[in-house]
Amino acid sequence: MNIYVHELKSYSKTTLLWTVTLVLAVVLFMSIYPAFTKDVASFKTMLEGVPEAVRHAIGLEVDQFFSLVGFYSYILLYLKMLGAIQAISLGIGILSKEVRDKTADFLLTKPVSRVDILLAKMMAAFTCILVTNVIYVMASLLIVSLVTTEPFHRQTLILLSLTVFLLQLVFLALGFMIAVVVQKIKSVLSVSLGTVFLLFFISLFGSATGDGLLRYLTPFQYVEPAYILRNQTYEWGFLLLGSLILIVSIAVSYIVYRKKDIPSV
Amino acid sequence: MNIIEVNNLTKTYGEARGISDVSFTVEQGEIFGFIGPNGAGKSTTLRTLLSLIHPTSGSATIFGKDIIKDAPDIKKDIGYLPSEVFYYDHMKVKDLLKYSASFYKKDCSKRIKELVEIMELDVNRKIDDLSLGNKKKVGIVQGLLHEPKLIILDEPTSGLDPLMQHKFFDLLEEENKKGATILFSSHILSEVQRLCDRVAIIKEGKIIKLEKISTLNDDHFKKIHIETSHPIEHNYLRMEGVTDLVVDQHKVSFLFKGDVNAILKQIAAISITNISVVEPDLEEIFMHFYEKEEV
Numbered sequence: 313m314n315i316y317v318h319e320l321k322s323y324s325k326t327t328l329l330w331t332v333t334l335v336l337a338v339v340l341f342m343s344i345y346p347a348f349t350k351d352v353a354s355f356k357t358m359l360e361g362v363p364e365a366v367r368h369a370i371g372l373e374v375d376q377f378f379s380l381v382g383f384y385s386y387i388l389l390y391l392k393m394l395g396a397i398q399a400i401s402l403g404i405g406i407l408s409k410e411v412r413d414k415t416a417d418f419l420l421t422k423p424v425s426r427v428d429i430l431l432a433k434m435m436a437a438f439t440c441i442l443v444t445n446v447i448y449v450m451a452s453l454l455i456v457s458l459v460t461t462e463p464f465h466r467q468t469l470i471l472l473s474l475t476v477f478l479l480q481l482v483f484l485a486l487g488f489m490i491a492v493v494v495q496k497i498k499s500v501l502s503v504s505l506g507t508v509f510l511l512f513f514i515s516l517f518g519s520a521t522g523d524g525l526l527r528y529l530t531p532f533q534y535v536e537p538a539y540i541l542r543n544q545t546y547e548w549g550f551l552l553l554g555s556l557i558l559i560v561s562i563a564v565s566y567i568v569y570r571k572k573d574i575p576s577v
Numbered sequence: 578m579n580i581i582e583v584n585n586l587t588k589t590y591g592e593a594r595g596i597s598d599v600s601f602t603v604e605q606g607e608i609f610g611f612i613g614p615n616g617a618g619k620s621t622t623l624r625t626l627l628s629l630i631h632p633t634s635g636s637a638t639i640f641g642k643d644i645i646k647d648a649p650d651i652k653k654d655i656g657y658l659p660s661e662v663f664y665y666d667h668m669k670v671k672d673l674l675k676y677s678a679s680f681y682k683k684d685c686s687k688r689i690k691e692l693v694e695i696m697e698l699d700v701n702r703k704i705d706d707l708s709l710g711n712k713k714k715v716g717i718v719q720g721l722l723h724e725p726k727l728i729i730l731d732e733p734t735s736g737l738d739p740l741m742q743h744k745f746f747d748l749l750e751e752e753n754k755k756g757a758t759i760l761f762s763s764h765i766l767s768e769v770q771r772l773c774d775r776v777a778i779i780k781e782g783k784i785i786k787l788e789k790i791s792t793l794n795d796d797h798f799k800k801i802h803i804e805t806s807h808p809i810e811h812n813y814l815r816m817e818g819v820t821d822l823v824v825d826q827h828k829v830s831f832l833f834k835g836d837v838n839a840i841l842k843q844i845a846a847i848s849i850t851n852i853s854v855v856e857p858d859l860e861e862i863f864m865h866f867y868e869k870e871e872v
Contacts, residue, residue, distance in 0.1 A: 314679040322665070414663035418719070421627050422680040423652040573630040576620055 315419075315429060319406060319436035327440040330398040334391060334444065334476075335451040341387040342459045345380070352378050369520035376541060380464045384456060385472050385537030392479050392532060393512055399441055399480035401504035403487020406437045407565070408497045416574045430569050434488065434562070441484055445477040468544055475535035478546075482531040482554050483508070485561035492565045496575060528553065578605045579641075580727055580758040581626065586635035588621055595621050596782040598635070603760055608753055610773035610790070611762040618782040619762035620660065623731050626760075627657055639727065653681065656725035660732035662716035664704045670715055671700035674722065681723040692718040695748060696741070709736045717745060721752065728752060730761035734768060746772060766856060799837070802830045803844060804851040814843060 348355060359367070359377065367373075371389050376382030407430075410416040419429065452473050456464065490503060497503055511530040518526030518533060527533040527550075534550040581603040588595035596618035603609040611619050624630045626637060628648040637644045639651045664673050674693075678685040693700055696714040707715065713736045720728065728749070734742045749772065753759055763769050769776055770790060778786040804827050811824050818835030827850075833840050844852070 314676065318676055322667070413665070414661070415665060417629065417657070417659040417662075418664060418677070420629055421652060421655065421657040422677075423649050424680060425649040428649075571631055574624070576624060576629075 313432075315424070315432035316436050319433055320439060323402065323406065323436065323440050326402070327444055330394075331444045331447050334394055334398075334448050335455075337391055337394060338387070338448075338452045338455050341390075342384070342455050345383050345459055348383065349378055365520045368522065369516045371519060371537065373538060376538070380456065380460050380462065381468050381472065381541060384452075384469065385541060388472060388475065388537055389532075392476055393508065395444075395476040395480045396483045396508045396512070396532070397504055398444065399483035400487040400490075400507055401500050402437050402440060403484040404491045404497060404504055405487075405500045406433050407488050407491035407569070408494075408500065411496060411575065412498070412500075420574060426570050426572075427566070430566060437484055437488075438481075441477070441480050445474070445480070448476060449473045465544075468541065471540050471544065471546070472537055475537070475540070478535055478551070478554060479531055482534070482557055485558045485565075486531075488565040489561040492568045492572065531557065579603065580605050580607075581609075581637065581639050581760065583622075583626070583637040584635055586622065586625060586637055587633045588625055588630060589633050594618070594782045595633070596625075596779075599779070599782075599784055600635075601777050601784060601787055603758060605758055606753070606756060607775060608749075608759045608773045609761075610769040610776040611760065611779060612764060612766070612769050612776055613762075613779035614764060617779045619764075619779055620731055621782075622779070623729055623760070623762060627652070627655070627729065653723075654726040656720040656723065656728045658713075658716050658720040658728075658730045658733055660735055662712045664712070664715065664719075666703070666705040668704050669700070670698060670702055670704060670707070673704060673715065674700065674718060677719045678722055683723065685722045685724075688724060689718065689722050692721055692748075695744060710738060710741065713737055714741065717748075721748070724752075724755075724757075726757055728757050728759045728761075730759070732763060733761055734763075734765070798856070799833045800830070800855050801833055801840070802828070802851075802853045802855075803849050804828055806848045806850050809847055813847070814840075816840070816843060 355378070359372065362372070371386060373382065373386075377386060410419050420426070449470060453466070453469060456469060486507070487504070490507070491497060494503075511532055514526060515530040515532035517523075518530065531554060534554045535546055539547055579602045581601075583599055583601050586599045587597045589597070599618070599622055601609075611622065613619055621630070625632050626639065626644055628644055631645065640654065642651050644651065668676070674689050678689065692698075696718055698711065698714050698718060702711075704712070704715065717733075720730075730749075733745065737745060749759060759772075761772075773790050775787070775789050777784050778788070806827075808826050809824070809829065814824075814829060814831060815822060816839070818833050818840065820832045820834075822831040823829070
């Protein structure tokens with residue numbers, strides 16, 4: 313419990329910062345929504361001028377774009393990217409910092425098993441992500457209801473907002489695994505950004521070409537807003553795949569961390 | 578009773594050497610020194626005992642329990658001070674000590690207060706702002722605050738000023754009197770001589786000698802340099818107990834072991850301008866020692 317509290321404390325500021333960033337991003341994006349809907353017809357012709365492949369890549373569906381949830385699901389792409397960066401850097405950071413900051417000699421010579429340390433850190437990171445998302449979902453509901461007077465489907469909006477959470481869980485677990493498997497991580501941010509952008513561009517490329525196989529490669533596409541808009545539910549197959557990645561990542565972290573040699577300072 | 582029992586412990590890092598076939602025991606209440614040059618495998622051995630790294634083969638027990646399987650249990654009664662200390666920079670000293678104490682299921686606040694006073698530590702400062710020596714002090718308090726039965730120290734005095742070293746050694750001797758067993762590594766012979774009952778000498782990953790310090794003291798070498806006012810005859814100082822004799826015009830240096838009076842008389846008979854008698858450092862003494870033994 314003491315490790316959990318300690319980790320939570322040391323990540324409270326970063327978590328707050330990320331949460332504020334996500335909420336501000338929603339505020340910013342949604343504040344331009346009324347401007348878009350003022351002149352739908354001329355925007356439509358303009359958007360149709362954008363090449364189809366590009367439209368697909370950035371998830372822009374002209375018909376949906378001008379509905380509130382449609383617009384929201386469009387901006388989700390970028391929120392998900394932010395969320396992914398937060399989650400993976402948290403995952404990598406929290407498990408690699410003892411080695412990076414050379415405090416492993418302190419923590420790992422205490423009367424506590426490595427499994428307990430791992431568990432406490434994972435729970436602390438999960439708590440941070442959970443808090444971020446509770447605030448984020450509530451804030452986005454509030455913001456959306458503020459910018460529009462027309463009725464909208466609350467459940468769809470929540471389903472859409474929760475995709476950030478689901479995606480973050482996968483990236484958090486990936487972060488854990490990277491932290492444990494890679495011997496020494498000098499810069500958390502560069503590894504995080506690298507991984508996120510790689511998967512993000514695979515996602516853009518997959519959407520642009522409509523390649524079905526690429527979808528499996530990048531968690532960004534496991535929860536597609538377009539599908540949710542049409543069906544009011546997630547794609548269970550992909551949800552399962554996401555859970556699988558989650559479980560495997562955590563299992564690998566567990567197995568490796570238990571036996572890992574701590575490099576001397 | 579043996580507090581530590583190490584059986585054929587081997588650790589290899591790929592191609593690089595770690596330790597091989599290390600075996601020794603440390604008895605209850607003993608102060609056991611682990612000496613050898615840098616990179617000989619001292620830290621590797623200590624880190625293996627603390628399960629920071631896992632042995633390639635062999636085994637070891639502490640308090641009769643397996644160092645890997647029962648690691649968390651064993652560590653309740655171990656205090657460890659690494660050679661270089663690093664803590665969470667953003668924390669205040671007192672918060673770190675509290676965090677450290679929270680791992681042990683007992684009230685350590687009284688002992689913390691005592692130790693902080695002895696070590697003259699300012700607990701309201703941030704770790705980040707501390708000098709190397711002060712960080713080391715935090716390490717000492719942190720390692721002793723739960724009154725461990727076994728104290729493991731890796732190069733304990735590096736970074737401490739002589740005054741603090743002195744206090745620290747007194748503290749260790751006190752802990753030892755109260756019943757604590759101490760295992761520490763060092764490459765400074767005088768440190769080991771002052772504190773230890775027994776020493777293991779490690780070289781290139783292997784223990785080459787395990788000896789009572791009293792026996793080792795009898796093997797005392799002195800390193801003597803003299804400068805003479807006139808060049809002396811080459812073999813003037815070649816007598817029993819003198820080895821590694823180098824004569825270069827006015828300058829003479831050699832290792833001496835045996836009756837100091839005899840050599841001093843010999844030196845007194847010539848006119849000298851300077852003399853220094855020092856304990857050779859560990860490397861020299863044992864290089865010399867074992868080169869001969871290997872022949």
